[in-house]
Amino acid sequence: MTDAIVVEGAHKTYGRKKALNGLDLRVERGTVHGVLGPNGAGKTTAVRMLATLLRPDAGRVEVAGHDVRRSPDEVRRRIGLLGQHAAVDEELSGRQNLDMFARLHHIGARHARVRADELLERFGLADTGRKAVKKYSGGMRRRLDLAASLVTDPEVLFLDEPTTGL
Numbered sequence: 001m002t003d004a005i006v007v008e009g010a011h012k013t014y015g016r017k018k019a020l021n022g023l024d025l026r027v028e029r030g031t032v033h034g035v036l037g038p039n040g041a042g043k044t045t046a047v048r049m050l051a052t053l054l055r056p057d058a059g060r061v062e063v064a065g066h067d068v069r070r071s072p073d074e075v076r077r078r079i080g081l082l083g084q085h086a087a088v089d090e091e092l093s094g095r096q097n098l099d100m101f102a103r104l105h106h107i108g109a110r111h112a113r114v115r116a117d118e119l120l121e122r123f124g125l126a127d128t129g130r131k132a133v134k135k136y137s138g139g140m141r142r143r144l145d146l147a148a149s150l151v152t153d154p155e156v157l158f159l160d161e162p163t164t165g166l
Contacts, residue, residue, distance in 0.1 A: 002065065004029045004156050005050065010059035012045050019045040023059070029155075044084065047160045051081045064155045080154035084161040086145045090134040094125050094144050097133060101148045119147035 005027040012020040019042045027033040035043050048054040050063055052072040061068045064078035088097045095116050102112035120129040123143040133141060142164065149157060 002029055003027060003062075004031075004064060005033075006060065006062040007046075007050075008060040010046075010049065010061050011057045012042070012049060012054060013057055020049070020056075044160055047081075047158050051079060051158050052076055077152075078155040080149035080152060080157040082146050082149040082157070082159045082162060084164060086141050088133050088141060088144050088148060091132060093130050093132055094120060094136070094140075094147075095129040097144060098148060098151060101151045105152050107152070115151055119150060123147045 003026050005025060007023050007025040010020050010023040010025075011018070023042070023046060025035075025046075035046065037043055045054065049056050049061060049068065052068050052075050055069060063075045066074040066078070068075050088094075089100070092100065098116035098119055099112045102115050103109070107115065116129075117126070120126045123146065125140060125144060125147070128136065128140065133144065136144065146159075146162075149159075
């Protein structure tokens with residue numbers, strides 16, 4: 001089995017503060033892996049680095065077989081990311097949000113609609129899919145945000161603070 005994530009000796013600093021100081025991590029494909037630690041331990045920094053939102057200062061960092069520094073576009077094509085804060089548009093409906101995320105990932109209009117319907121059903125939002133997100137409860141918004149992170153059926157899914165609002 002090949003690894004979904006390989007991190008060897010990763011470092012990230014902000015000024016004098018060492019957010020990551022030699023992080024090593026291996027996660028096999030097809031497994032679920034959690035990283036626990038207190039506030040300020042570097043968990044979000046690690047997720048942001050793995051998702052190509054931050055560049056590591058040093059070390060080897062690969063996701064789905066691609067180096068995050070040399071091939072960030074290849075990494076982004078293979079991942080989904082659920083951040084700490086919802087990334088959905090509150091003025092749009094749930095269905096419109098999912099359709100928009102799909103289209104941003106260059107999924108054709110017809111397939112985007114089908115995928116949106118699948119995800120709304122999967123996350124128990126099918127009956128509210130036409131309602132503006134601003135009328136959703138916090139938990140419904142979080143479920144929609146999670147559905148949006150799965151719109152491309154990613155190889156690797158990163159969840160930063162996944163239980164917020166659930």
